[in-house]
Amino acid sequence: MDISVSIRQAAYYHPKKIVHNDYYLEHFDRQGKDIRNFMAAMGRENRYIADPAEENALTMGVQAAQRALEASGLAAEDIDMFVFATQTPEYTYPTNSLLLHNRLGGKHRAITMDSNANCAGMVTAVEQTSRYMRGNEQVRYALVVGCDFSSVHCNPDDEVTYANFGDAAAAVILERGGEGQGLIDSLYYTDSDLHETITFPACGSSNLYREGIQPRDIHIRWLPFDGTVCVDAAIADIRTLLERNHLTPDDISAFCLSQFSLKNIELMQEALGQSKEKFIYVGDEFGYTATSSPFIAFQRGVEDGRIRRGDYLIFWSVGAGWQIPTMLLRY
Missing domain, CATH: 3.40.47.10 (Thiolase/Chalcone synthase)
Structure with a gap:
């Protein structure tokens, strides 16, 4: 029998600071670059930007995860698998998923795994985690977090990245045999x-x-x-x-x-x-x-x-x- 693995709950988190297009237009005007048509094609108006002195991919991921857990009625002790998808990890070791487990207070009998498929990372992580859960009846709940802290890594002279990226995290709780057909x-x-x-x-x-x-x-x-x-x-x-x-x-x-x-x-x-x-x-x-x-x-x-x-x-x-x-x- 094909076991369903469905989305029980999702949530997101973004920093408080909002930066409008005007800042980037003026920034690149000073460099002799008119990026107005580019901004229109990309569909930008505002973006949330994290302060690296206070936040990073891990802290934002934790915030999104806490919101998902609270909305789902579950606790960290219920989670059997923690997956963190990022291309800008705060650490390469220990893994961000292990640190997520620690910050949330997860149980010992849990899987932790980081993954990186660049910008395709969270879609890939949800798909692969869903398929793994179908084959492992010991995993009833999995928490998949995706977060990139991109703004801090952008070149201020490059309009494609610097004017385009914002910072935010998302979290998804997958449930084996839950409501919905899932993947x-x-x-x-x-x-x-x-x-x-x-x-x-x-x-x-x-x-x-x-x-x-x-x-x-x-x-x-x-x-x-x-x-x-x-x-x-x-x-x-x-x-x-x-x-x-x-x-x-x-x-x-x-x-x-x-x-x-x-x-x-x-x-x-x-x-x-x-x-x-x-x-x-x-x-x-x-x-x-x-x-x-x-x-x-x-x-x-x-x-x-x-x-x-x-x-x-x-x-x-x-x-x-x-x-x-x-x-x-x-x-």
């Missing part, structure tokens, strides 16, 4: 030809202590490329998932996609012939929060009533290099 099917598509376009740290971790290394050598390096390059593959994979599960785009209540680019979302909406309301967009408020962005969109859809129990959902994201996971789920 139905998924697809992965990888094209590694553009693997050199986005690198962090730019110099490679083996060179961090080399004499002469400057901050620009460590910041995220983002070389120019067509940001819509992944759209055709995404549309094809969504259609494939739907066809092999005897569904159509009309059956999908909400599309919870990467919030990297409003333009990409609009291209996917047009190709699939669906209404704008189905494509939940929060990038104007949050900026691009990377790995957490599809699940912030999901929880916003739950909060405003666009997503209800029993709805079919599509999750999609794209990671550097590039790699795209697409997930069909019934909430």
Whole structure:
């Protein structure tokens, strides 16, 4: 018998500080760069920015996790598996999931694991954790947290990252045999030809202590490329998932996609012939929060009533290099 693994609860957390587009427009105007058209294509207006003296990916992840636990009626002692998805870990050892376990007060008989699929990380983590839970009856509840603290790592001279990224965390509690069908099917598509376009740290971790290394050598390096390059593959994979599960785009209540680019979302909406309301967009408020962005969109859809129990959902994201996971789920 196929055991369902469904989303019991989700939550998100963002810092208090809001930075409006005007700051970035003026910042790059001083450099002789007009980024107004770029900001319009990305769909930005505000973003939440964390203070590195007070917050980081771990602390924001803990806040999101605490909110999810409180809303679910569960305690940390109920969680059998802690997964932390991030491409900007506060520590590489100990793992952030172990520290999450510690901060929340988890039990000893629990699995802890960090994962990194770049911006596709949380979609990948939820998909893979769901599949693991189906095969391990000892895991009834799993807590998956996704958080990237990107703003602190952006090069102030690079408009694609510095003007685009915001900071926030999301948390999802998965339940084995819970309410809802959960994960139905998924697809992965990888094209590694553009693997050199986005690198962090730019110099490679083996060179961090080399004499002469400057901050620009460590910041995220983002070389120019067509940001819509992944759209055709995404549309094809969504259609494939739907066809092999005897569904159509009309059956999908909400599309919870990467919030990297409003333009990409609009291209996917047009190709699939669906209404704008189905494509939940929060990038104007949050900026691009990377790995957490599809699940912030999901929880916003739950909060405003666009997503209800029993709805079919599509999750999609794209990671550097590039790699795209697409997930069909019934909430």
